Amino acid sequence: MRVDIITIFPGYFGPLGMSLIGKAAGRGDIEFTVHDLRSWTRDVHHTVDDTPYGGGPGMVMKPEPWGDALDAILPPARHPPDQLPDQPPDQLPDQPPDQLPDQPPDQPPDPPAGQSVRLVVPAPSGKPFTQDMAARYSRVDHLVFACGRYEGIDARVIEEARARVPVDEVSIGDYVLAGGEPAVLVMIESICRLLPGVLGNAESAADDSFGAGRDGAAMAGLLEGPVYTRPRSWRSREVPPVLLSGDHAAIARWRRDAALRRTAENRPDLAARLEPLDSRDAEVLSEAGFPVSGDDMAH
Numbered sequence: 001m002r003v004d005i006i007t008i009f010p011g012y013f014g015p016l017g018m019s020l021i022g023k024a025a026g027r028g029d030i031e032f033t034v035h036d037l038r039s040w041t042r043d044v045h046h047t048v049d050d051t052p053y054g055g056g057p058g059m060v061m062k063p064e065p066w067g068d069a070l071d072a073i074l075p076p077a078r079h080p081p082d083q084l085p086d087q088p089p090d091q092l093p094d095q096p097p098d099q100l101p102d103q104p105p106d107q108p109p110d111p112p113a114g115q116s117v118r119l120v121v122p123a124p125s126g127k128p129f130t131q132d133m134a135a136r137y138s139r140v141d142h143l144v145f146a147c148g149r150y151e152g153i154d155a156r157v158i159e160e161a162r163a164r165v166p167v168d169e170v171s172i173g174d175y176v177l178a179g180g181e182p183a184v185l186v187m188i189e190s191i192c193r194l195l196p197g198v199l200g201n202a203e204s205a206a207d208d209s210f211g212a213g214r215d216g217a218a219m220a221g222l223l224e225g226p227v228y229t230r231p232r233s234w235r236s237r238e239v240p241p242v243l244l245s246g247d248h249a250a251i252a253r254w255r256r257d258a259a260l261r262r263t264a265e266n267r268p269d270l271a272a273r274l275e276p277l278d279s280r281d282a283e284v285l286s287e288a289g290f291p292v293s294g295d296d297m298a299h
């Protein structure tokens, strides 16, 4: 996978050299390029922002440096419309090479036919980023992240980019950030750990649905419960005895109970969508003060 990041703070992406992602980059499984947006400015002050038309607070990122940056980094337009892998891509027949227009001299070369590209623009007004999106992005050949600062990027930049490649404006949650950089680190972490060979051990990215770690399908839709390791007794606190019992069915039930309680407490929105519920699930949820209707129950 190729990943380009455009930012006014290239230093922010130092962490990409660390941990499993750094190792994957070292092996050449992921190729990161961090670009300084200011290298596409033409004035002595390297200006990237200006006051908003129509008035209002803050600054807006100017379109010209972004336009030049995207011209240099995005492949020339010849992509299917706004579709992620898994959804049937609309096929566009490739033009024979002699009908392709001549490329301007500093355009990047055409990607090999069929290489998928996506421009991701982190924005608080974007679609919520989910585990499902992370999985879809992990199957894209080339991701380009455009980090905005201030109040955002001049809207014409995104409008023009959409005419060339699929573009997603994506939010990582309902809170304010000064810029898109931390959101891009978050997305890259969640995408790259799904790439083949990036996750160290046998944990298969395929069956690691959100909230369901080691227990897979049995814990689907639930938050992870508490975990323990040695020593058995620490500062007079004991590991729950069932976990030492060797009774795998009892351990699985105990873990599901704990996950149900935690989900009811921290994520009532997820708890409300759980199904099917067995009678023990219903008992645990209702003891946790969560309303359970008879229709939710499997028999």
Ligand code: 5OB
Pocket: 122, 123, 124, 148, 149, 170, 171, 172, 173, 174, 175, 176, 177, 178, 179, 180, 181, 183
């Ligand atoms: N807040 N997701 C939540 C975001 C965000 C702010 C951003 C980008 C993504 O940029 C200011």
